[in-house]
Amino acid sequence: MSSAIQGNILTSAGWVRGEITFDQRIAAIHGSATDPSQNGDDYVIPGFIDLHVHGGGGKDVMEGGDAVRAIATVHARYGTTSMLATTMTAPPEDIELALRAIGAACATRHPGEARVLGAHLEGPYINSGKLGAQPDFARAAKLADVQRLAELAPLRLITVAPEIGGHLNLVRELTEAGMRVQIGHTLGSYEDGVAAIEHGAAGFTHLFNAMTGLHHREPGMVGAALAHAQYAELIPDLLHVHPGAIKVALRAIPHLYCVTDSTAATGMPDGEYMLGRHTVHKCMGGVRLADGTLAGSTLTMDQALRNLVGLGLDLADASARVSTYAADYLGLQERGRLAPGAYADVVVLDRDLKLKAVYIEGELL
Numbered sequence: 001m002s003s004a005i006q007g008n009i010l011t012s013a014g015w016v017r018g019e020i021t022f023d024q025r026i027a028a029i030h031g032s033a034t035d036p037s038q039n040g041d042d043y044v045i046p047g048f049i050d051l052h053v054h055g056g057g058g059k060d061v062m063e064g065g066d067a068v069r070a071i072a073t074v075h076a077r078y079g080t081t082s083m084l085a086t087t088m089t090a091p092p093e094d095i096e097l098a099l100r101a102i103g104a105a106c107a108t109r110h111p112g113e114a115r116v117l118g119a120h121l122e123g124p125y126i127n128s129g130k131l132g133a134q135p136d137f138a139r140a141a142k143l144a145d146v147q148r149l150a151e152l153a154p155l156r157l158i159t160v161a162p163e164i165g166g167h168l169n170l171v172r173e174l175t176e177a178g179m180r181v182q183i184g185h186t187l188g189s190y191e192d193g194v195a196a197i198e199h200g201a202a203g204f205t206h207l208f209n210a211m212t213g214l215h216h217r218e219p220g221m222v223g224a225a226l227a228h229a230q231y232a233e234l235i236p237d238l239l240h241v242h243p244g245a246i247k248v249a250l251r252a253i254p255h256l257y258c259v260t261d262s263t264a265a266t267g268m269p270d271g272e273y274m275l276g277r278h279t280v281h282k283c284m285g286g287v288r289l290a291d292g293t294l295a296g297s298t299l300t301m302d303q304a305l306r307n308l309v310g311l312g313l314d315l316a317d318a319s320a321r322v323s324t325y326a327a328d329y330l331g332l333q334e335r336g337r338l339a340p341g342a343y344a345d346v347v348v349l350d351r352d353l354k355l356k357a358v359y360i361e362g363e364l365l
Helices: 067-076 092-107 143-150 167-176 190-198 220-228 243-252 301-310 315-329
Strands: 003-011 014-022 026-033 043-046 048-053 080-086 115-122 155-160 180-183 231-234 255-258 271-275 278-283 286-288 346-349 355-360
Touching: 003 026, 003 315, 003 346, 043 315, 048 067, 048 115, 048 301, 048 315, 067 080, 067 092, 067 115, 080 092, 080 355, 092 115, 092 143, 143 155, 143 167, 155 167, 167 180, 167 190, 180 190, 180 220, 190 220, 220 243, 231 243, 231 315, 255 301, 255 315, 301 315
Parallel strands: 003 043, 048 080, 080 115, 115 155, 155 180, 231 255
Antiparallel strands: 003 014, 014 026, 043 346, 271 278, 278 286, 346 355
């Protein structure tokens, strides 16, 4: 059944005031160029794409089973139309359990769920000296191990600490195999970051967090990102990164995009939840380990968009950073944009940027 929405429609060419028609895919967009500040119509923008999701609604990806589907359903209610289910650093059997469930969710999308595009393997190939909230099961990577995991679910992103012995060659091998490799949970230097980029690393995991910081005589991994990255993910919950640092990254990294790094506590009341093998505590909008370490977030992508606009970005720019750039990063030309032939992943916002409707591949939630 064909659907139609009227309003201020954000296309690749700019804002159009008119109508978008679609079923599973967008059929047409009709209208004329407009400045949406000059009218009171709703905003119609691409659905959100979140490449770093650990949980939601009390469920954690590492549980396996139907947890991934429950998480995808929770995030869909906040406008996320596609996502990567993200694992934790853990023993091999725990990671395999999670990936089997992710693989099943990728194969078939159930009604009401965000599309699960694949897995983001956040560890175990990280530095044990920069775990952040990751459990201490870090280990060096071998190509054969990664290939075996890739048989269980599509590995779309892999976080790696490049300073670990053998990892630079692995970055090149994984990149040549078609996987996106990100730098994260690392004690590496600026020089390690530049070398990783030269070997094919394409981005940075939750920029600023769990990596060596910027100093004017030791630029660190943050310096490598700011000086050389085209893409990096960032958590804009205003807890993980100071607004001033976010503005620095926005000026330095052309395709900076936003993720939630959300946990089981997302959409839930204050209390205790699981993050992999860790117990975490939600209180006052944040999620922390018992020692106070930030442990993911309760951010949703609609709030991420509002936070970006609150920092001074115009809506079109903010939209690209919660949708289009993530799609481009993964090479997904049929998502993250409103254009004929693209999937009908659509979010409708009122003038206060609150959600009014979410469509996933044409399905109205």
